[in-house]
Amino acid sequence: MTIAVLGAASLSAWASPTFNAGAATHTPSTNNTATNPGSSPTGDTDDQASPRDEVGVAPKAADGTPMAPEQIEQLEQLKQTDRAVRQHEMAHQTVGGAYAGGASYDYEVGPDGQRYAVAGEVSIDYGPVPNDPKATIEKMQTVIAAAMAPADPSPKDYQVAAQARQYLLEAKLEAGMQTIEMDKARAGAESDNRADESTPANAPTPISDTPSAA
Secondary structure, three states: OOOOHHHHOOOOOOOOEEEEEEEOOOOOOOOOEEEOOOOOOOOOOOOOOOOOHOOOOEEOOOOOOOOOOHHHHHHHHHHHHHHHHHHHHHHHHHHOOOOOHEEEEEEEEOOOOEEEEEEEEEEEEEOOOOHHHHHHHHHHHHHHHOOOOOOOOOOOHHHHHHHHHHHHHHHHHHHHHHHHHHHHHHHHHHHHHHHHHOOOOOOOOOOOOOOOOO
């Protein structure tokens, strides 16, 4: 499946683009930022014990020295952002189902030397199903739900939902036209059948008893 950012996706009808629905949460910091795709970062520290998690022990910086108050505040902000970003992308993936790809994250290194997700995106296949408006209707309904699944949809999410609604409308119009054509064809066939039934195929030819003039 070809992955493209929303701005580069084709907006023509019945194309087969994908979109990236991602969180737009960023935490300002003077630390370095790292980018690494994957749904589970190697630096996730939620389940790892460290001095900063011990009760009564001040968190320590990457160099082992106690953190300054502003570093502690920054670390807490990074933790909150990391949780929010992961929840955002998980919502896209859960609702998107088979149409959703893996999540990728942008990481920022905290004062403790660990990486925290500060932004992310999930690839979603939002292309209409060729020559099948009914399948397209079902797919677009799923895509719209996936794009709007997070509690705080991003501008990208709103854009993709709007595009999917356009595809949904086009598919409904096409499905309606197909239904009308099928109804017309069915009505024509029934009319032909009634005409055939009204004229028996083996009807006898009437014989006249009146003599013809010589």
